[in-house]
Amino acid sequence: MRCSRGDKMDWQQCIRLEKAFLWENEKHIPYADAYPQLALNAEDVDEAAMRLKRFAPLIMKLFPETEAQGGLIESPLREIAATKNALHREWLADLNMAEQDFPDEKLYLKCDSHLAVAGSVKARGGIYEVLKHTEELAMKAGFLAKTDNYAVLAEHKDYFSQYTMQVGSTGNLGMSIGIMSAALGYKAVVHMSADAKQWKKDLLRSKGVIVKEYKSDYSKAVEEGRKLSDMDPKSYFVDDEHSEDLFLGYAVAAERLQKQLAQESVVVDAKHPLYVYIPCGVGGAPGGITFGLKNIWKDNVKCYFVEPTQAPCMLVGLASGKKNEVCVQDYGLTGQTKADGLAVGRASKLVADMMEYVVDGIITVCDEDLNRYLRMLYTNDEIIIEPSSCASFAGYKEIVLRKCVEQSNADISSVDKNGTHILWATGGSFMPREEVEAILGEVVK
Ligand SMILES: *Cc1c(COP(=O)(O)O)cnc(C)c1O
Numbered sequence: 001m002r003c004s005r006g007d008k009m010d011w012q013q014c015i016r017l018e019k020a021f022l023w024e025n026e027k028h029i030p031y032a033d034a035y036p037q038l039a040l041n042a043e044d045v046d047e048a049a050m051r052l053k054r055f056a057p058l059i060m061k062l063f064p065e066t067e068a069q070g071g072l073i074e075s076p077l078r079e080i081a082a083t084k085n086a087l088h089r090e091w092l093a094d095l096n097m098a099e100q101d102f103p104d105e106k107l108y109l110k111c112d113s114h115l116a117v118a119g120s121v122k123a124r125g126g127i128y129e130v131l132k133h134t135e136e137l138a139m140k141a142g143f144l145a146k147t148d149n150y151a152v153l154a155e156h157k158d159y160f161s162q163y164t165m166q167v168g169s170t171g172n173l174g175m176s177i178g179i180m181s182a183a184l185g186y187k188a189v190v191h192m193s194a195d196a197k198q199w200k201k202d203l204l205r206s207k208g209v210i211v212k213e214y215k216s217d218y219s220k221a222v223e224e225g226r227k228l229s230d231m232d233p234k235s236y237f238v239d240d241e242h243s244e245d246l247f248l249g250y251a252v253a254a255e256r257l258q259k260q261l262a263q264e265s266v267v268v269d270a271k272h273p274l275y276v277y278i279p280c281g282v283g284g285a286p287g288g289i290t291f292g293l294k295n296i297w298k299d300n301v302k303c304y305f306v307e308p309t310q311a312p313c314m315l316v317g318l319a320s321g322k323k324n325e326v327c328v329q330d331y332g333l334t335g336q337t338k339a340d341g342l343a344v345g346r347a348s349k350l351v352a353d354m355m356e357y358v359v360d361g362i363i364t365v366c367d368e369d370l371n372r373y374l375r376m377l378y379t380n381d382e383i384i385i386e387p388s389s390c391a392s393f394a395g396y397k398e399i400v401l402r403k404c405v406e407q408s409n410a411d412i413s414s415v416d417k418n419g420t421h422i423l424w425a426t427g428g429s430f431m432p433r434e435e436v437e438a439i440l441g442e443v444v445k
Helices: 011-016 031-037 042-062 064-069 081-095 122-141 150-160 172-184 198-206 218-230 244-251 253-263 284-300 313-320 349-355 367-381 387-409 433-440
Strands: 022-024 077-079 106-111 164-169 187-192 210-213 235-238 274-279 301-308 361-365 420-425
Touching: 011 313, 022 387, 031 284, 042 064, 042 122, 042 150, 042 244, 042 253, 042 284, 077 253, 081 106, 081 367, 081 387, 122 150, 122 164, 122 172, 122 235, 122 244, 122 284, 150 172, 164 172, 164 218, 172 187, 172 198, 187 198, 187 218, 198 210, 218 235, 244 253, 244 284, 244 349, 253 284, 274 284, 274 387, 284 301, 284 349, 301 313, 301 387, 313 349, 313 361, 361 367, 361 387, 367 387, 367 433, 387 420
Parallel strands: 106 420, 164 187, 164 235, 187 210, 274 301, 274 420, 301 361
Antiparallel strands: 022 361, 077 106
């Protein structure tokens, strides 16, 4: 079955009827006007980037696979021309258009699916928050100064073992917090929602992390985790719904991407816009990345979040203006989706506040499309990512289709054709082979 699109309907109709569609943020204003009203600023992101640099020697020591990058956890940016052509061929049929009329811009995949340590975008925000807390504890205890080589922290596992790190998660955040916390010596407890995949729980348990399972959704797992952690003075709770640290850890991605685009000789300016599509759960990852990108490129970068048709929490929060005071169940949706990383019914207030005037739009995707995109990427460019990550493809589709419509209505020269598009692949490299093969229906090389 193919996903049907909700053209010419309002957002509430599209949501109720589970249509894939593009919601343009009508509150979007020039970034220079939005920026002064935001709770965080560009210096906060710079500070996070510097903190990650201080930790690089320790990361290199604990995770030797990061040596080639000097202890920075960063992912490749890969052009996926073959996949782009396959996508365009599919959509041409939908639009009844000739191939040469299609906007032919570069398409890249930002492979956070392959980030070291956690295998997902959560290696940015989650790990950053654990490190920041670790720095605070170590400085308070008196065995760390900013000018030290942070590799010394690997010798204090006993000290950290008296402390607990806890988090509520649909899976990937738990993996990033759990793996990093366990490596530093902490006791780690991950509160997993019902959507979390079995293999993620198994992997964590194999690293000595305590996994608590809940029958209900993500919000409940977070609530329970927060409550249990608050009762223990030696426990720290990573709060995905409110954490500025997580948000800033994600935002550091932007300066790294800027270097990669420069290496690719990609220009970003008013005549050459950059389009970025990021899968959205509670909002921290796409919100933080968008904040970082807008600080660099302002209105020349267009940022779109993508959410499942059954769990568009940021869309209902922003479109209704009620932010975290509404959830997807209020609109008759289940909140359930094959995109386990995006199975969130209520958006983060912090992120909704930060993105209210900043995000360009939100796109929804039907579950049926996710595995199809997964297969297309594998067949054409031999890259494997998890279903949640594939939501980004639907973002690209909606913007390409919008361009085609504009082009057919307008004088062609007025439609920009010099842009660059980036699909943010948010997770996947830790997926077990059997899981991948079950989705693809074939044996993986
Ligand atoms: C967590 C996650 C996201 C979205 O991040 P949020 O901070 O929850 O919005 C997207 N994709 C994958 C694979 C994830 O694990």
